[in-house]
Amino acid sequence: MSRGMNTIQAVNLALDEAMGLDENVILLGEDIADAQEGGIVGVTKGLSSKYGTARVRSTPISEQAIIGAAIGAAIVGMRPVAEIMLMNFTTVAMDMIVNHAAKLRFMSGGQTHVPITIRTMTGAGFGTGGQHADYLEAWFAHTAGLKVVAPSSPAEAYGLMLSCIFDDDPCLFIENMPSYWTPGEAPLLGQRIPLGKARVVSEGGDVTVIAYSRIVQDCAAVAGKLAKEGIGVELIDLRTIAPLDRATLIASVAKTRRAVVVHEAVRPFGVGAEIAALLNEHLFGQLRAPVQRVGAPHCPVPFSKPLETAFVPQQADIEAAVRKTLG
């Protein structure tokens, strides 16, 4: 364990390390080279100076072409990391992601595979309105063939990013913008965090809280508060949304017999719904309370500050949902 760092630095470190390890790792994205300031928040800063602009390429504003180029390079053995500046702009490249990256392994009968990592960022809080802050992970998790990863801290971002880059399947890596500058524990250098394995953040016997991405931090705060009242929250950070670590979730809820799923994405048809259904299928009869879901209301991200604040799930919402399961 070395010095603390924020998520920008942690992802930068992982990219740097991967590029140093394997010359097939290349980066593509808008403004990512140093002449363009290393990305809008500087995640890729320094990398084009170190590895050259052949491997760290600023692209035109052409999301479809960016992902297409990443796919093409990947099927002949490269490991491209493509940055789609904000998650909402993945919509422009949906054909490439959903019809091609996700399915080429299957459709080719295993002849080709697409080891790309799509880095993207999102999250409400900057007053950007309806087209810049959506969490769209459920769309991607719903598509077979994509791995969907959402780190909850700088150290997690580092370890998961390395795994994504060296994974042989297409991975969508979702960074949370509002927490980019929040420092955390520094990662263990060189240590990859396996994909598809959730992390038990804290153990507890009364209720399981399942979350991913930045909001895990809020859940931890709520768990700490409830601990003082003697309520034991078992907090699980999914880390990888797809594939989902079903075993860890079922084992935990079999123990606590209560569950709350928390995400920043809108609630209807979200990841929470999938997990609630999963727990029902496996633990019907053992559950002491219906599985609760905390998420944003089913509306586009609003601009006006009070609406935006009300849109993002708050610690009080998480706490209320936990209490609801306790009856």
Add this chain to the structure above:
Amino acid sequence: MSSEPKVDRAVLVDIYRRMALIQRSDERFRAVIKAGKIVAPYYSPRGQECIPAAVSVSLGDEDYVCTIYRGIHDMLAKGVPSKLLWAEIAGKATGTCKGKGGPMHITHRESGVMVTTGIVGSSMPIANGLALAAQIRGEKRVAVAYFGDGASNIGAFHESLNMAAVWKLPVVFVCQNNGYGEHTRYDIATSAKRISDRAAGYQMPGVTVDGNDPLAVYKAARSAIIRARSGDGPTLIEAMTFRFQGHVFGDADAYMAPGEKQAAMARDPVPRFRSWLLEGGVAEAELATLEAAIDHQIDEAVAFALESPLPGVAELHRDVFAEEITA
């Protein structure tokens, strides 16, 4: 400035009025945001005033505009009332969109501003639809799509130009080429020497004009609008300009060549056109009166925006569908 000033004097003064309104509104926006009275991401159009001012004098309220996040100049030139625009940017219930859209998503039907998008390249396909509706209904309306040079590298640009040309849609594509897309210089991202060269591939007229020359823009736009209105189809206009304030308010501009911005600012189109008008015989008093009226209009708008109420949280459930969501 083009040499033959055969344009009606009233039109010239009207163009100047719109330019001054944009310039003064922009300066005030930045001051108010800097003072912390309004919190909003702001994409200044300072330096690009001339383009929509010289286009809009040939449009009526019934004509349509689709614009982008950098669009307050397009909106003001087309006649979106200052008060409502300011209130929207302040996130107030009295804004053009009840505070729910914000600066990147202004719609004001009465003045013909139908869509403001934060997704690069998306103004053009929608402008085609507006034009298509007018064509089918036999109306004489024209749709103008504003976009940046970076947007011409998105697939949607190419699809839209082709469709508009094939169907002879009454649409005018106005590219405001300010030399940069975020931090990326034009030539790094765009294969065409001029954006207007791309028109040839779609069999439509394409012209590049000095976007800081009101007469040049006026003439190009006027003939494109007349052509569109008379059923002869679309035109691509590329208006060369520069943005004085970087990409987003607060941008440090380190990606620009030293002195580049200063040189552009020395050719500031607004004072230049003002001097030209005075030399051509327009009285200083006339312009001063017009400017005082603008300042008064802005004072009123700022006060209105700051005093207006914020939207209530119930707005999250309204306007998502035609019916309010009650669940």
